[in-house]
Amino acid sequence: MAAELIDGKEIARKKQDRIDAEVQKLKAEGVTPGLAVILTGDNQASRTYVNNKQKTCNKLGMYSMLIELPESVSEQELIRRITELNKSDEIHGILVQLPLPSHINEKAIIETISPEKDVDGFHPINIGRMMTAQDAYIPCTPAGIIEMLESIGADIAGKHVVVIGRSNIVGKPAGQLFLNKDATVTYCHSKTANLKEYTKRADILVAAAGKANLITEDHVKHGAIVIDVGMNRNAEGKLCGDVDFETVKHIAGYITPVPGGVGPMTITMLMHNTLKAAKYSISKI
Numbered sequence: 001m002a003a004e005l006i007d008g009k010e011i012a013r014k015k016q017d018r019i020d021a022e023v024q025k026l027k028a029e030g031v032t033p034g035l036a037v038i039l040t041g042d043n044q045a046s047r048t049y050v051n052n053k054q055k056t057c058n059k060l061g062m063y064s065m066l067i068e069l070p071e072s073v074s075e076q077e078l079i080r081r082i083t084e085l086n087k088s089d090e091i092h093g094i095l096v097q098l099p100l101p102s103h104i105n106e107k108a109i110i111e112t113i114s115p116e117k118d119v120d121g122f123h124p125i126n127i128g129r130m131m132t133a134q135d136a137y138i139p140c141t142p143a144g145i146i147e148m149l150e151s152i153g154a155d156i157a158g159k160h161v162v163v164i165g166r167s168n169i170v171g172k173p174a175g176q177l178f179l180n181k182d183a184t185v186t187y188c189h190s191k192t193a194n195l196k197e198y199t200k201r202a203d204i205l206v207a208a209a210g211k212a213n214l215i216t217e218d219h220v221k222h223g224a225i226v227i228d229v230g231m232n233r234n235a236e237g238k239l240c241g242d243v244d245f246e247t248v249k250h251i252a253g254y255i256t257p258v259p260g261g262v263g264p265m266t267i268t269m270l271m272h273n274t275l276k277a278a279k280y281s282i283s284k285i
């Protein structure tokens, strides 16, 4: 294998150790960072994500609150619950697990969360602040990608970064963060013609399409850094990314595995954002 593996689990563990130490310091000052997670309906994948978020919170000594609401919950009730959490002194971060039931307006819900407690970084105020390179809560997956690259000492300024995917939670903010770090950014998406022509020119390739084996060895330049965000199930039901790891590892300079790459970083950056929110709450007193 030519490529060096970027071990997301290990990078996440070290980052969590640093967060843990800061949580202990805050607790000694009388503040326990608190995260509230709202889970609607009975989506199994959402439940698993929420469980993992809670477990990590508890492991790092943070307070976690789970609010479970039925699929039939009204938008008004959801807004009422969030408004209550916005006012709570023990909750510093609020996360509404997506997707929401189809009768609920996702934008209205995200905009109800106080921007100061928006630890997912999805509120338009945080997105605007990120776009203008101001201090903001940064969406966890893109923030995790940057953290990984920094931990391997990768140069970003002046590099050509190709991001596949333009969702509001992964692709778009990822590209913006790279732009803020002086990279030249190309976005590709489902309507991009000749994907390979773009990906072949990437120094850093971020695959966030949600399509197993979309990226094969012919899409990648020799020595490129390949970040695989995808989380798919292959024909055998095994978790896999968007990148054909077995072929691309011979071409890339660095590569992230799935599982054990971006996933552990995402949850870690949620803890980072919750800690940041708790620190912010003290600075206001």
Ligand code: NAD
Pocket (backbone or CB within 6 Å): 141, 164, 165, 166, 167, 168, 169, 170, 171, 188, 189, 190, 191, 192, 195, 208, 209, 210, 211, 214, 229, 230, 231, 232, 262, 263, 264, 266, 267
């Ligand atoms: P999404 O479905 O909202 O967006 C997918 C994007 O990929 C779209 O912008 C679409 O235009 C693009 N796309 C789809 N097919 C394409 C193709 N053939 N060629 C080029 N572009 C194509 O998904 P998302 O929420 O952005 O998530 C993307 C993937 O990342 C999913 O597999 C998701 O499960 C995974 N994910 C992983 C983590 C993690 O922590 N590891 C976090 C969030 C999302």
